[in-house]
Amino acid sequence: MGTLIQRYEKNLTGRDYAVGDIHGHFSRLQQAIEMVGFNPDKDRLFSVGDLVDRGPEAEQALDWLALPWFHAVRGNHEDYAIRHSLAGRVDIENYRVNGGGWFLDMPSARQKQFGLVFNELPYAMEIETKNGLVGMLHADCPVRDWNFLLEALGTEAARTRAIWSRERLQRLDETAVRNIHAVVVGHTPIQEVIALGNTVHIDTGGWLKEGHFTLLDLESI
Ligand SMILES: [Mn+2]
Numbered sequence: 774m775g776t777l778i779q780r781y782e783k784n785l786t787g788r789d790y791a792v793g794d795i796h797g798h799f800s801r802l803q804q805a806i807e808m809v810g811f812n813p814d815k816d817r818l819f820s821v822g823d824l825v826d827r828g829p830e831a832e833q834a835l836d837w838l839a840l841p842w843f844h845a846v847r848g849n850h851e852d853y854a855i856r857h858s859l860a861g862r863v864d865i866e867n868y869r870v871n872g873g874g875w876f877l878d879m880p881s882a883r884q885k886q887f888g889l890v891f892n893e894l895p896y897a898m899e900i901e902t903k904n905g906l907v908g909m910l911h912a913d914c915p916v917r918d919w920n921f922l923l924e925a926l927g928t929e930a931a932r933t934r935a936i937w938s939r940e941r942l943q944r945l946d947e948t949a950v951r952n953i954h955a956v957v958v959g960h961t962p963i964q965e966v967i968a969l970g971n972t973v974h975i976d977t978g979g980w981l982k983e984g985h986f987t988l989l990d991l992e993s994i
Pocket residue numbers: 794823848849850911936959960961
């Protein structure tokens with residue numbers, strides 16, 4: 774496993790964007806970043822994870838992760854791939870139902886290639902912005918105070934919550950996460966971006982027929 778929380782220094786020359794779950798729709802993502810005039814020489818794109826499964830272009834995830842301006846946290850779908858390829862610990866039927874067929878049907882050496890790259894993805898990112906530190910996680914912050922996140926992520930319970938929980942949205946919980954300007958998350962498709970406390974849910978279902986990719990400028994929050 775790589776580092777649990779990856780820190781990024783302030784982007785002094787360009788803009789920083791966050792994007793929700795991609796789920797194998799990299800052509801649509803490419804169109805979305807072109808629409809905002811994304812400049813790969815200066816700008817950065819931060820993903821809340823779930824790059825793969827469900828869509829037709831999941832295999833491109835490795836190409837995108839190799840780009841110097843694209844950074845992602847791990848989602849529960851990367852976690853499926855890691856567990857299957859590196860630990861052999863996955864409910865195969867459940868994985869296939871959730872879009873993992875493309876992965877299960879690849880040769881095991883190729884699966885392992887993905888697993889090793891995904892296993893380097895952090896559970897959380899911290900990005901310095903002019904407004905303060907912005908945190909990103911796939912599903913929800915498992916602690917009420919960002920300063921305790923690193924310690925908490927040492928436990929499987931907190932790691933699971935970080936990549937699977939839908940509790941905040943289900944309860945419309947507006948409790949702020951302390952000691953962080955904002956926390957950006959995905960995982961649960963919604964029609965429009967919604968902020969609950971300082972947690973901003975941005976998965977507007979760019980991979981769904983009726984959805985779209987939201988490119989959230991991190992300095993706008
Ligand atoms: Mn997810």
